[in-house]
Amino acid sequence: MKKLLILGAGTAGTMMLNKLNNVLDKNEWLITIVDQHEKHYYQPGFLFIPFNIYNCKDVTKPKRDFYPTGTTVINSEIDKIEPKENRVLLKNGQVLGYDYLIIATGAKIKPEETEGLKDKLWYKNIFDFYTIEGACALRDFLKHWEGGKLVINITEMPIKCPVAPLEFAFLSDWFFTEKGIRDKVDIHFVTPLPGAFTKPRASAILGDFLIKKNIRLTTEFNIARVDNDEMKIVSWDETEIPFDLLVTIPTNMGDEAIARSGMGNELNYIPTDPHTLRAKNYENIFVIGDATDLPSSKAGSVAHFQSDILLENFLCVIEGRKPRAKFDGHANCFIESGFGKGILIDFNYDTEPLPGKFPLPGIGPFSLLEETKMNHYGKIMFRWAYWNFLIKGLELPIESNMSMAGKRL
Amino acid sequence: METIDFIGRKLELDADGHLKNFNDWDKEVAQEFAKLEGINELTERHWIVIEYMRKEFKENGDAPSIRKLTKESGVDTKELYALFPKGPAKKAAKIAGLPKPKGCI
Ligand SMILES: Cc1cc2nc3c(=O)[nH]c(=O)nc-3n(C[C@H](O)[C@H](O)[C@H](O)COP(=O)(O)OP(=O)(O)OC[C@H]3O[C@@H](n4cnc5c(N)ncnc54)[C@H](O)[C@@H]3O)c2cc1C
Numbered sequence: 001m002k003k004l005l006i007l008g009a010g011t012a013g014t015m016m017l018n019k020l021n022n023v024l025d026k027n028e029w030l031i032t033i034v035d036q037h038e039k040h041y042y043q044p045g046f047l048f049i050p051f052n053i054y055n056c057k058d059v060t061k062p063k064r065d066f067y068p069t070g071t072t073v074i075n076s077e078i079d080k081i082e083p084k085e086n087r088v089l090l091k092n093g094q095v096l097g098y099d100y101l102i103i104a105t106g107a108k109i110k111p112e113e114t115e116g117l118k119d120k121l122w123y124k125n126i127f128d129f130y131t132i133e134g135a136c137a138l139r140d141f142l143k144h145w146e147g148g149k150l151v152i153n154i155t156e157m158p159i160k161c162p163v164a165p166l167e168f169a170f171l172s173d174w175f176f177t178e179k180g181i182r183d184k185v186d187i188h189f190v191t192p193l194p195g196a197f198t199k200p201r202a203s204a205i206l207g208d209f210l211i212k213k214n215i216r217l218t219t220e221f222n223i224a225r226v227d228n229d230e231m232k233i234v235s236w237d238e239t240e241i242p243f244d245l246l247v248t249i250p251t252n253m254g255d256e257a258i259a260r261s262g263m264g265n266e267l268n269y270i271p272t273d274p275h276t277l278r279a280k281n282y283e284n285i286f287v288i289g290d291a292t293d294l295p296s297s298k299a300g301s302v303a304h305f306q307s308d309i310l311l312e313n314f315l316c317v318i319e320g321r322k323p324r325a326k327f328d329g330h331a332n333c334f335i336e337s338g339f340g341k342g343i344l345i346d347f348n349y350d351t352e353p354l355p356g357k358f359p360l361p362g363i364g365p366f367s368l369l370e371e372t373k374m375n376h377y378g379k380i381m382f383r384w385a386y387w388n389f390l391i392k393g394l395e396l397p398i399e400s401n402m403s404m405a406g407k408r409l
Numbered sequence: 410m411e412t413i414d415f416i417g418r419k420l421e422l423d424a425d426g427h428l429k430n431f432n433d434w435d436k437e438v439a440q441e442f443a444k445l446e447g448i449n450e451l452t453e454r455h456w457i458v459i460e461y462m463r464k465e466f467k468e469n470g471d472a473p474s475i476r477k478l479t480k481e482s483g484v485d486t487k488e489l490y491a492l493f494p495k496g497p498a499k500k501a502a503k504i505a506g507l508p509k510p511k512g513c514i
Contacts, residue, residue, distance in 0.1 A: 236490035
């Protein structure tokens with residue numbers, strides 16, 4: 001029997017497990033998946049919790065609902081990978097050998113990386129919304145907040161779902177308007193990037209939305225520390241921004257298990273071939289999702305596009321052939337913009353987000369880089385598609401590689 | 410393609426205004442780029458960073474991130490921002506004659 005081991009049963013790991021389980025011969029392959037948690041979170045839903053649009057139940061399901069029968073599932077923390085030995089050590093003492101390894105251990109926030117962030121104001125006046133705990137604590141805070149200076153701050157790039165902080169700003173504008181206290185809230189978006197977003201065209205258009213919604217923008221702000229007593233964030237060049245409520249997107253990093261294995265870069269991301277998705281230094285290891293060091297977005301949609309490529313390449317490699325399929329960095333993100341509308345962007349390594357229609361050229365139903373009601377429904381439908389199709393490894397009607405059809409240059 | 414006249418030399422730049430050819434670079438070119446970035450004099454500390462960046466790029470094909478700089482160049486974050494105000498990774502890359510760091514999205 002050949003052994004395939006998958007590390008991490010989040011979006012990408014679960015998806016790969018289901019896809020491979022459908023095609024690998026059960027008489028030849030033993031598939032094992034390891035994760036430390038029993039709950040699967042729909043992370044894109046965390047954005048909506050602070051505004052009471054979703055509750056915890058809407059974003060949580062047991063992981064076991066998504067494991068195909070016949071898979072060996074191990075519930076334990078991974079201690080470290082020993083790639084030269086082809087084995088993985090678990091915290092529960094087990095040692096797992098493998099012929100092929102797929103790493104899908106994702107990324108998570110590390111507020112400890114910034115001085116004063118996880119200090120006495122943490123979950124009192126400072127919140128994240130990248131974890132279920134943070135999102136729920138922020139919801140409870142917002143219930144009774146009467147207004148003041150709201151600062152939304154990205155600590156450093158890269159982060160998961162790079163548009164989520166903007167969505168948070170747009171939804172705040174809507175939320176406080178509905179509550180009737182918009183005039184009492186100063187929304188300030190503070191980013192280390194030179195604009196509202198990374199790519200020039202999208203950055204300009206999204207920047208205009210900020211202005212339209214009366215959201216202040218400070219760019220090229222690199223936070224050094226939080227002053228808890230005076231309630232302000234301070235940059236490396238000593239610029240200060242005061243807050244009453246700080247919504248932070250802390251540094252995102254790969255799991256410590258990757259660091260313990262000596263396989264990561266300075267952010268614990270694993271050097272990965274950007275096209276084949278094979279680990280740069282190991283022939284029998286593939287990496288997918290947020291755990292890679294690729295310059296593509298860290299998003300569920302990206303993991304989904306990668307999964308088709310990885311499947312094809314995996315099947316090549318186990319037959320002793322060279323991996324052929326090439327990932328192009330395709331990302332597709334619905335940006336919730338408030339008041340029941342949304343914006344959609346579609347891009348890859350080489351092509352920045354462009355206006356047009358998606359997925360059917362000229363028809364849509366979605367509009368790229370425009371604010372429409374239909375795009376908002378797309379975002380809402382994404383949760384349904386996530387639970388029912390995406391992580392079960394079923395096909396969605398979107399190509400893995402980006403298409404220029406329907407886009408305007 | 411943009412070219413620029415520097416101290417009597419014609420240099421090719423990429424779309425971001427960074428030096429196109431790694432080998433066109435020398436210390437004089439660095440001084441000129443530094444001036445464009447508002448840094449009038451390159452001190453010994455600047456050179457430590459610049460030389461580390463070039464070495465990194467040669468070995469890995471990418472300009473290092475600010476985190477990597479802090480960890481490995483021997484110059485801490487605070488000083489990096491003092492030496493190369495606003496965006497040390499980006500500015501130092503430009504002065505070192507490297508393309509803009511891939512920057513993530
Ligand atoms: C607020 C927010 C909004 C988002 N919005 C969107 C969106 O609109 N659209 C979109 O496409 N994407 C969005 N994303 C991003 C998306 O959720 C992630 O990109 C996606 O979940 C990545 O999948 P993954 O499998 O790589 O990582 P994950 O789903 O995070 O899974 C990693 C798994 O590995 C396990 N693991 C890690 N280390 C260990 C260890 N040492 N031992 C045992 N188990 C371990 C973890 O327990 C986890 O289950 C959003 C994310 C956030 C936080």
